[in-house]
Amino acid sequence: MKIQVVRPGELGEAERDRWRELQKADPSLDNPFLSVEFAVAMDRLRDYVRVAVVSDGGRIAGFFPYERHSFGIGKPLGGFLTTCHGLISGPELRLDAKALLRACKLSVFDFDHMVAGQPTFAPYEQDVRPAPVMDFTQGFEAWLEQVKSNSPKNLKTVRYKERKLGREQGELRFAWSTPDPEVLRILLAWKSDQYRRTGRVDRFAQPWIVELTEMMHAENASDFGGVLTMLYAGDVPVAGHFGLRTATTLVGWFPAYDTEYARYSPGIVHHLQMAEAAAQSGLHMVDMGKGGKEYKDWLKSGTLYVAEGRVSRPSASAAVHWMGRTPFNKARTIVMDRPSLYRAADRVLKGFGRVRTSMQQQQESPNAVANEATGAR
Incomplete structure (x- = not known):
């Protein structure tokens, strides 16, 4: 085995084709975050992106993308x-994971969404978590029947709110894979507001993440692309989502909605319509990701598995990293595993978000008065 480390952007077309070939050959790798296009885009924006190219007998046997x-x-x-x-x-x-780290000049590699069961990393898995999916391989109606079986009450309630939204706010219209950048800006503004309102870090306050999202939105190849969806009431956008897809799988990434319409549960209404549109477009699955929201439990019709763990080589930096990360990882797993704790943590974060928003408004008010007094625009 030979391991060569390069930047993803340095891969030639033959190497990128080999990456796609390996990815398509294994169903467990059918995820756009594992696609070469995503790695190349990240490399354009971040200096620390690398990929280890593993060769065996002169033929490429694998790729390991990572950040150093x-x-x-x-x-x-x-x-x-x-x-x-x-x-x-x-x-x-199956590689020697520590030898892989040595070739990559890494002292430690922490993972929390690893494809479960990969021979190289399986010995280092500390926990395996379910990731619920919407599976359309038997057709949309079969999936809908499963959702109904999961929770008939929830489905009935959402369908009622869906009709109410259309009746009171205008006829509903669903747009699948819209290329309009203005629609993306609307969605990201909602998402930023949600992050702040719920006490989370606003990812879109970082310009490179906005740029990455815009780059992914522009991608539309047969095996990889960005999918922007939007639900409208009349001509007004009320809920949307941006995610990435392969030829057969869409991965949930950034869902958001206009809080003015929160009483209609537009996010869930959108998800039901997105599921139907995804199935009609030929996709086999929507991967909703591990943990988090209760709605995933009743929308799911299947499960994938991802692993958490850690590989390290003896070093001072690995020891310091372990002391800093392990308590946090354990606490997060405990919270995500218990709905009551998750809801309590969510309430605390939302309370923090309200306080932070109130303080920002108070700070902005004197500035607004001063600007008005001085004629500033």
């Missing part, structure tokens, strides 16, 4: 932005 940060700290490609990572290879490939 200071002191040899390794992170999955896209880090907190992505819901899947791993080694792109045949399912039989």
Whole structure:
């Protein structure tokens, strides 16, 4: 085995084709965050992106995309932005994980959304978590019957709110894979507001993440692309989503809605209509990602699995990293595993968000008065 580390943008067309070939050959790798297009886009925006090219007998056997940060700290490609990572290879490939880290000049590699069961990383998996999916391989109606079986009350309530929204706000219209950049800007503004309102860090306050999203929105190849959807009441956008797809799988990424219409549960109404549009477009699955919202439990008709774990080589930086990350990872797993704790944590974050918003408004008010007094515009 030979391991060569390069930047994704340095891969030639033959190497990119091999990446796509390996990805298509293994159903567990059918995720756009594992696609070469995503790796190349990340490389254009971030200096720390690398890929280890694994060759065996002169033929490429696998690719390992990752981020190399200071002191040899390794992170999955896209880090907190992505819901899947791993080694792109045949399912039989097994590397010495510590030798892989040595070749990548990493002292430690932390993962929390690794494709479960990959031979190279399986010995280091500390937990395996379910990721619910909407499975349309038997058709949309079969999926809808499963949703109804999961929770007939929830489905009935959402359908009622869907009709009420259309009746009171205007006829509903669903747009699938819209290319309009203005629609994307509307969605990202909603998402930023949601992050702030709920006490989370606003990802779109970082210009490179906005640029990455715009780059992905412009992608529309047969095997990889961005999918922007929007639900309208009359001519007014009320809820949307932006995600990435392969030829057969759409991965949930950034859902959001206009809070003015919150009483109609527009986010869930949108998800039902998005599911139907995804199935009609030929997609087999919508991957909703692990953990989080209760709505995933009754929309799911299948489950994938992702793993959490850590590989390290003896070093001072690996030890410091372990002390800083392990308590947080354990606490997060406990909270995500217990709905009552998740709801309590969510309430605390939302309370923090309200306080922060109130303080920002108070700080802005004197500035607005001063500007008005001085004639500033």
